[in-house]
Amino acid sequence: KRSRTPSGNPEETPSWRSAPMPEGRRLKRKLKKEPGGLHASALTIQPEWLSLILAGKKTWEIRKQQCLHRGDVALMASGTSQIWGMVEIVSSSRTSWEDLLASRELHRVPEEKLAAYCSQETGGMVWALQNPRILEQPLACARKGSSINWVKIDDPTMELLNESILRVPDLECRKTAQTLCRQMRQVAEERLRTVRTEYHKARYAANVKEQSISDTIMQVSGWLIFAPAGPCQVLGLLVLELLERRGAGEGKCGCKAMDGTPTLGYWKIRGLAAPLRMMFYYKGQKFNLKAYGEDAKDKWFGEDKPKLCEKNAMMNLPYLIDGETVVTQSNSCLLYLGKKLKIDVEECFIHNHQALDQITELRNDLMKVVYGGTKEELPADMAKHMQGPAAGHLGKLEGFCKGPFLCGGQVQSADFHMFEMLDQHTVMCSELKSDFDFKKYPKLLALHKAMKEHPALSKYFAADCYTKYAFNNVMYTRFVGPGFEGAFGPTTEKLVEF
Numbered sequence: 001k002r003s004r005t006p007s008g009n010p011e012e013t014p015s016w017r018s019a020p021m022p023e024g025r026r027l028k029r030k031l032k033k034e035p036g037g038l039h040a041s042a043l044t045i046q047p048e049w050l051s052l053i054l055a056g057k058k059t060w061e062i063r064k065q066q067c068l069h070r071g072d073v074a075l076m077a078s079g080t081s082q083i084w085g086m087v088e089i090v091s092s093s094r095t096s097w098e099d100l101l102a103s104r105e106l107h108r109v110p111e112e113k114l115a116a117y118c119s120q121e122t123g124g125m126v127w128a129l130q131n132p133r134i135l136e137q138p139l140a141c142a143r144k145g146s147s148i149n150w151v152k153i154d155d156p157t158m159e160l161l162n163e164s165i166l167r168v169p170d171l172e173c174r175k176t177a178q179t180l181c182r183q184m185r186q187v188a189e190e191r192l193r194t195v196r197t198e199y200h201k202a203r204y205a206a207n208v209k210e211q212s213i214s215d216t217i218m219q220v221s222g223w224l225i226f227a228p229a230g231p232c233q234v235l236g237l238l239v240l241e242l243l244e245r246r247g248a249g250e251g252k253c254g255c256k257a258m259d260g261t262p263t264l265g266y267w268k269i270r271g272l273a274a275p276l277r278m279m280f281y282y283k284g285q286k287f288n289l290k291a292y293g294e295d296a297k298d299k300w301f302g303e304d305k306p307k308l309c310e311k312n313a314m315m316n317l318p319y320l321i322d323g324e325t326v327v328t329q330s331n332s333c334l335l336y337l338g339k340k341l342k343i344d345v346e347e348c349f350i351h352n353h354q355a356l357d358q359i360t361e362l363r364n365d366l367m368k369v370v371y372g373g374t375k376e377e378l379p380a381d382m383a384k385h386m387q388g389p390a391a392g393h394l395g396k397l398e399g400f401c402k403g404p405f406l407c408g409g410q411v412q413s414a415d416f417h418m419f420e421m422l423d424q425h426t427v428m429c430s431e432l433k434s435d436f437d438f439k440k441y442p443k444l445l446a447l448h449k450a451m452k453e454h455p456a457l458s459k460y461f462a463a464d465c466y467t468k469y470a471f472n473n474v475m476y477t478r479f480v481g482p483g484f485e486g487a488f489g490p491t492t493e494k495l496v497e498f
């Protein structure tokens, strides 16, 4: 069994050597290359300690071993795949128990935790830290391998990280711990939502053990200690959820996000409904997937549309039926699901909404390409679209994306729309052999990757509505996408359950 650091992390194979501990030097800003540059792996630290380090309020990290590395190390909040910033390791040296006790303001570890970790005879190893920097936005980094303390940083993240390092503000103007805590809280809430979804799924499969409930509380409460506003609120929510789950009747899903089974109606294509379908999958919310096919003249225009027009005079495709509520207009449907499925948060509302509008403009320009001209002209028309309107919209969205998602640390409704547009554009460019360089949009590429790898979306990416549906209306378009085969077929309706 591995021992644990006072920060709560199990120790892993160390790479430490002692060195003198410099005091109060003016901090260097410029990144040095290895050795002494950025470590190839990120160090994971519990969020509450991480926030203190990045705020410059904890300059001693106590470990059992020495550290060979000198220079920058990226810091990842443990239990997540998010890098929040970096710090320079300037030395590691053995420090006596007495000195550790006398230097509490440098390491912040309470005596009882120290006693559980360090020996009174030999003290502990102190890694001296300086020059903490907080990234403008946390970076998602794919976790590989089994190491808990050190996570190898993948190449794209390393590239972004190096760029970020060069852009980080001076110590004088770095973000306060409060800002960091606010961001961490957003991530905590996002995590809480994922945990809830997982819980509901497991419960539905009658597979929940009491152990997983206490694990969940442990996992989430680690995030709450340093959230300046509303930790109790978040914890309270969790406790309420757990009580509710325990009280719920056997076999019943405790999910109260939407009443009954909502219906999503659209053409049997990805089109404007793909992001909406994704949102249902993302939250594990069962729904009726109505997909109009080659008989739409009767089934949609002749039957469903006139009936639905009685409830909503603007009726169009896509639409959502949720009990008595009937919503149309794709962006309104995205916002409706964002709210009802508890994906969107109030503080991101206007940023998210602006992104939705910009993505719609990008889509409208793409539609001019896929629904006009001949097949032979398509590659040239697409190239013109990419160099002109698409480059303009993507440039704006790249600048507007806070990273890793459009509104920052948590997925909002616009991210589903953004994903679909990035997916369609990249696939089209690759199918049409366009040499358009998407690398100019690193944040958007990272968003696309993060969504594609999101565990809550794995079922969506395996579903026919993603893999087999045409991108555009088969009856009118000159680009259907690589997954579409055979005939458009008749209108279908199926219950998607999780």
Ligand SMILES: N[C@@H](CCC(=O)N[C@@H](CS)C(=O)NCC(=O)O)C(=O)O
Binding pocket: 271, 272, 305, 315, 316, 317, 318, 328, 329, 330, 331
């Ligand atoms: N602005 C609307 C556009 C809706 C629209 O144009 N829908 C097309 C498919 S993308 C359609 O075929 N509508 C069926 C109809 O006109 O009844 C939205 O964003 O939802």
